[in-house]
Amino acid sequence: TDIGWIREHTRLGNLARRWDLRGRPAINTLRGSDLTAAESWISSQPRNAPQPTPLHHEFIQASRKAATRRQRMTVGGSLAAAVVAILLAGYAVIQQRAAESALRTGTESANKLVFGLADRFKDSSVPGRIIESILDEARSLQDELSANFPDDPELQRSKAWALIQLGDVYKNLDDLSKAKAVYSQSLDIARKIAAKEPDAAKRQRDIAVSLNRIGDAELRSGNAQSAQKAFEESMSITRANVAREPGNVTWQRDLSIDFEKLGNIRLSAGDTEGALEAYGESLQITRGLAAANPGDAKWQRDITISLSKIADIHLDADDTDAALSIIAEQLRIARALASRDPDNTAWQRAVIIALNDMGRARLMSKDPAAALKAYAESLAIMRGIAEKDPNNTEWQRDISIGLHRLADVQMDAGDPSAALEMFRESQRIARKLSAGDAQNALWLEDVAKVGERFGDALAETGDTEAARTAYDESVEIRRRLATQQPGNPDYARQFAAVLLKLGNMLERVSDLPAALAAFHESAAVTRELLQKTPDNPETRRHLSDALNRAGDMQMFQEDFQAARASYRESLAILRSLAAENPDDASVQTSIAYHLFSIFVTSEDSGEKRKLLESIMDILNGLLARDALPEGFRNWPDLIREQLRELPAATAAQ
Known part of the structure; x- marks a missing residue:
């Protein structure tokens, strides 16, 4: 097994799942770079590594669902901002013939309208680019009005919140540079207002909200340090507000x-232990709020979110017993919420998330039947909700994801035929959604992702031509996304990963030149990505994999000189990774594998012996600490046999 692959599962799985679990319009759910890196990971299985389990697909798909929920929220905010902008434009006329107090009163009403309409229209399905256009117009109108009242704090505050809404749209459209720019403008306004009222808690909170938005965008851009700085300042402000008013539930x-x-x-x-501690603090606060306000369902919902995050960490640590206990409480609370108000889709979501968590836990505890039952119930709830609102794109997407999840379970159970029809329906829904908004990158990614797994199922059933068609479609979508946003590292990773998968498929159908071209392009995309993040170990490992596969194709075509060059470049990357993580058995076995590949291409008996001896040194070292993976247990005997077969003259050297 590939330990690095498993470690990547843990890291990316954690990141992907956290975004699934927010479920509240007032809170930004993380998506972007970490999520797309996880999707890239699923698509870039190294040679000899196990297939990703349904768990990986479940969490990444669930995270995408949360991202769609945020986009629906943005739609509501967009429409609200547009209405507010129109009202404010009307107030500009009032300004000319009425007192300033009338305008201020209207502004206060408009602020209330923003939040009311945002909630009312949160499930709207307006395409993102239209939303962006509406918000741009709203912003222009509000800029014109607010310029007449630069010192009016409420009007400036309304402008700041409109900027936040616009930033949310840019973020959901993956235009992170624009998102950060408008969030920063909102922050500047909030700081100026707060400077005049330093003791006003709500002014300080406005600063914290803008900082949180900036932190979310920075984290999605891969700038963890910048994100942490923003979040820490936000927490400092919040702690100060709590210290002033400990009983204020909003501050809590x-x-x-x-x-x-x-x-x-x-x-x-x-830092999983640190994360567990932080989630525990969050849960403790929420339990206190729920105890003080037993009739308020949203606190119970918040408890389920924290429980889900904590359960994820236990599952990643293979502590399924602890996780199952936590998820049982999570599911119990969610079911109680749903039974109290069956028409509340947020509570139904809580049940869906808990069932998906239960499915993962049951799979890890070697109970696939129970896992399948949980996933099937989750999908049934999704279908029931969608029947009430068939035009709701979010629910349609949930069905596509649920079908994809069940198909993955069938695939991992060794029944690709049973998975095919589920993949077909999932793909049909994803394509329909994407056709309705061709600029929606999220839905385009869904089509690519389902296509890749559909291709896997087709390949396993022997339909290689259809599989190749599915992979080709996915490659073209990934290429399009990467080309449209060359500064987005996540799209580059996804593109490189699917090229690797396509190359593997082409090798299976013996189209070695085309496979080599795919591996070379994957390596080229990854090299460019490494120029921006030269120390990223995952990206370096991907480049090593692409070079190794290119070397295999060159060797199969008897271009031994080119193969050796590819293997040696890949080997140099692995050795640098081994120097940074000497205890990583997966890197050590990969080095041994590369040395053997070079051995196969060599015609120099002396070099061959040195290569075999180097391999034995690695294997003996792993055996000494009982770290030799199962797949390499027979290698020591194989290498000894190769050494015995070397010419006697070489042995004497």
């Missing part, structure tokens, strides 16, 4: 959210 909830974000940052850095 803000602090709970800040702890959750701190946990997310720690997870992204691989």
